[in-house]
Amino acid sequence: MLLKSHKHADIVTAEMMHKNLTEEKRESRRNVARIVQNIQFLGRQGLAFQGKEDVDSNVLQLYHMRATDDPRMLDWLKKKTNKYMSHDIQNEMLEIMALQVLREVASSIRNGVFFSILADECTDISNKEQLTLCIRWIDEKLEPHEEFIGFYHIPNIKADTIVAVIKDAVMRMNLSLSNCRGQCYDAGGQMAGSRRGVAQQILPEAPKAHPTHCPGHALNLAVCDATKSSKLLSDALDITYELCKLIKFLPKRQGLLDQIKADINLEAAALKVICPTRWTVRGLSFYCIIKNYEAL
Structure with a gap:
């Protein structure tokens, strides 16, 4: 009878340990899945993972924010080890996601x-x-x-x-x-x-x-060659460059221009600094000068 009692106790203890271990595994999977979701979100939005200090990192703060709806996540963060929150593990998870995206792209191309x-x-x-x-x-x-x-x-x-x-x-x-x-x-x-x-x-x-x-590169070269012989465009380029340098690089003058636009009820886009290399995107700088001409 005593031997049977000991065997029964061992079986009950083993079942309890197995149940606790199963629950612990389930909780670990659940929290790791939350970490993966956070990393996926930050990667998708192009946000930095780490801050100046670990406590200020976007990953940790996002985890804390999500823990407001699930306090058990805070218990996970209080663990000393096996939290899957280290920089190396985060980088590894991000690399796995990137490789999966490339696999899907490669499959579509094939x-x-x-x-x-x-x-x-x-x-x-x-x-x-x-x-x-x-x-x-x-x-x-x-x-x-x-x-x-x-x-x-x-x-x-x-x-x-x-x-x-x-x-x-x-x-x-x-x-x-x-x-x-x-x-x-x-x-x-x-x-x-x-x-x-x-x-x-x-x-x-x-x-x-x-x-x-490359069509974009060829177009830019063609426009550059075409504008070299135009004095009008050359002068417009010099004027636009000087106006942008005069206003955009000095907050006091930028504020004065904004005040003048408000006084005369002029709703126009802000001045755009002229692109130093690509002629095909300089049109926007010229356009902003024309629209702000009265205030200028």
């Missing part, structure tokens, strides 16, 4: 079969060279899509380096370069060179991927 490559290199704010890669494709309804694939850090801007990065990105998306039907770059030597340019190096593997000068 369904469309054929695609074109758009690429350009630039220097970012940290003075590092990076390659921007996009893929353009047409769906079954003949609707065009242009998908941003990513920024790729490159050690140099040699054609061989850029070609290697493009091939690697296409391969990782499980796309066949033989299905490429177009290449779109600027007219730089490393991209459009007639011998060892990026376009020429890709053609042997994708003979139907005809290279094209």
